[in-house]
Amino acid sequence: MTTTAKTKLRPLADRVLVQRAKEEETISGGIILPDSAKQKQEIGTVIAVGPGKKDKDGKTIEIAVQVGNKIMWDKYGGQEVTIDDEEYLIVKADDIIAIVE
Numbered sequence: 431m432t433t434t435a436k437t438k439l440r441p442l443a444d445r446v447l448v449q450r451a452k453e454e455e456t457i458s459g460g461i462i463l464p465d466s467a468k469q470k471q472e473i474g475t476v477i478a479v480g481p482g483k484k485d486k487d488g489k490t491i492e493i494a495v496q497v498g499n500k501i502m503w504d505k506y507g508g509q510e511v512t513i514d515d516e517e518y519l520i521v522k523a524d525d526i527i528a529i530v531e
Contacts, residue, residue: 437512441480444493444523448474448508456479473502477518484502493523500530513516 441447455465476499482490495501505524511518 439478439511439518439520441478441520443480443516444483444491446476446493446495446521446523446526447478447485448519448521449477451500451517472505472507473500474487474519475500480523482523485500495526495529496500501526502528502530 439447474497476497479493479495479497482492485491501521503519503521504525504527508519508521511520
């Protein structure tokens, strides 16, 4: 399990702790969007990674992402959590669809 010092949350099994990318406040015409009109991004940075889940033989299946990777996940995947006024998302490794390079 890998994590950064700033979080107090350790994901278990095949879970990954992610911090969403910040949304743009304005659109190209200079119009400022209210919070209710913003669409949440399914892109973020990996903050912590669980150890991986076990297969039927008891071997650990490692997770393909590392702390610091920028990832995309399924639109309806993940569980939102708030820690020390910071919003995070816990995502299953199966819900991660890409690493953004």
